[in-house]
Amino acid sequence: MNNSSRFTVAIHTLTLLAHSGPDPITSEYIAGSVNTNPVVIRRLLASLRAAKLVSSQGGPGGGWQLLKDPRRISLRDVLNAVEGSSFFALHSTVPNPLCPVGRTIQSLLAGPFKSAQEALEQDLERTTIAALAERAKG
Amino acid sequence: MNNSSRFTVAIHTLTLLAHSGPDPITSEYIAGSVNTNPVVIRRLLASLRAAKLVSSQGGPGGGWQLLKDPRRISLRDVLNAVEGSSFFALHSTVPNPLCPVGRTIQSLLAGPFKSAQEALEQDLERTTIAALAERAKG
DNA sequence: GCCAGAGTACTCGGATAATCCATGTCCGAGTGCGTACGG
DNA sequence: CCGTACGCACTCGGACATGGATTATCCGAGTACTCTGGC
Numbered sequence: 547m548n549n550s551s552r553f554t555v556a557i558h559t560l561t562l563l564a565h566s567g568p569d570p571i572t573s574e575y576i577a578g579s580v581n582t583n584p585v586v587i588r589r590l591l592a593s594l595r596a597a598k599l600v601s602s603q604g605g606p607g608g609g610w611q612l613l614k615d616p617r618r619i620s621l622r623d624v625l626n627a628v629e630g631s632s633f634f635a636l637h638s639t640v641p642n643p644l645c646p647v648g649r650t651i652q653s654l655l656a657g658p659f660k661s662a663q664e665a666l667e668q669d670l671e672r673t674t675i676a677a678l679a680e681r682a683k684g
Numbered sequence: 685m686n687n688s689s690r691f692t693v694a695i696h697t698l699t700l701l702a703h704s705g706p707d708p709i710t711s712e713y714i715a716g717s718v719n720t721n722p723v724v725i726r727r728l729l730a731s732l733r734a735a736k737l738v739s740s741q742g743g744p745g746g747g748w749q750l751l752k753d754p755r756r757i758s759l760r761d762v763l764n765a766v767e768g769s770s771f772f773a774l775h776s777t778v779p780n781p782l783c784p785v786g787r788t789i790q791s792l793l794a795g796p797f798k799s800a801q802e803a804l805e806q807d808l809e810r811t812t813i814a815a816l817a818e819r820a821k822g
Numbered sequence: 823g824c825c826a827g828a829g830t831a832c833t834c835g836g837a838t839a840a841t842c843c844a845t846g847t848c849c850g851a852g853t854g855c856g857t858a859c860g861g
Numbered sequence: 862c863c864g865t866a867c868g869c870a871c872t873c874g875g876a877c878a879t880g881g882a883t884t885a886t887c888c889g890a891g892t893a894c895t896c897t898g899g900c
Contacts, residue, residue, distance in 0.1 A: 688844085720845090721845070721846055721847090723845080723846070723847085724844090724845070724846085727845095741853085742851085742852055742853055742854090743852070743853030743854045743855085744853075744854055744855060745853095745854070745855085746853075746854085
């Protein structure tokens with residue numbers, strides 16, 4: 547759970563798309579607002595495109611645009627798009643099955659982890675991209 | 685928020701300490717149960733020690749032991765110890781202040797992020813290290 | 823004036839280098855126990 | 862027999878390599894607009 551800023555940058559990008567209106571904007575322009583490299587934006591948007599949140603178009607006048615109404619895109623959707631389904635990672639190596647704790651810890655943690663993730667996502671669902679874009683406009 | 689297993693390994697280690705009784709156990713032994721390198725355990729336990737959850741002792745018969753009653757250590761405490769206070773990371777570089785979105789996005793996200801983190805931690809508080817150790821024992 | 827064609831500028835997408843972070847290895851510092859020696 | 866001092870084994874802690882992943886740079890592929898030439 548080493549905090550990377552992928553989630554934040556994804557929200558930033560989607561808010562920028564919602565803020566800019568229907569015309570597509572380029573990854574270079576987005577990178578200018580986020581203050582990073584365009585390729586980072588492209589890779590991030592590629593996962594958002596896989597989640598059917600945005601589309602891309604090459605050529606002059608091309609760029610990226612929203613596929614869904616920003617009022618119907620919640621932070622929960624964004625998190626799932628950029629982080630995958632399982633939020634808490636289990637051990638990277640298999641614990642020692644000869645140890646009573648190592649043998650059972652993963653199954654013991656499954657419940658609390660799932661519950662915590664659900665609580666997190668339900669809270670994130672309260673905020674939409676449209677709400678963020680609206681506040682940035684005002 | 686690239687999922688690392690620090691949180692899981694920390695829980696595993698504390699559960700092992702609670703399970704093993706009052707005598708200190710070594711980082712090498714813990715590493716055997718987690719199936720990783722002892723130095724990884726030491727670095728992780730160093731942050732748990734900073735949170736006053738465990739203590740370390742060198743020399744023969746030394747090792748690590750709990751400083752608090754495991755019934756009073758919740759997963760919330762563990763998360764705060766290993767991940768720091770802020771769970772969601774903001775941008776690693778400063779967004780462009782000339783952009784309306786870039787200028788405001790961080791302050792706009794502060795509220796939802798804090799709320800989501802609070803929801804997450806309240807759920808994690810329901811599970812204690814003692815409960816996990818008890819289940820591993822049975 | 824209008825249409826067709828080539829040319830050009832722009833954007834994404836993938837391949838390849840460079841950088842950064844996490845992990846692993848090694849050696850030193852400190853501690854406690856055991857042992858041996860002297861009283 | 863008892864106390865003290867030395868030595869040794871054990872454990873943590875920090876410094877230095879190593880591997881993988883993330884990030885940055887470069888070049889190619891595709892598209893839409895524009896300009897030019899001909900009718």
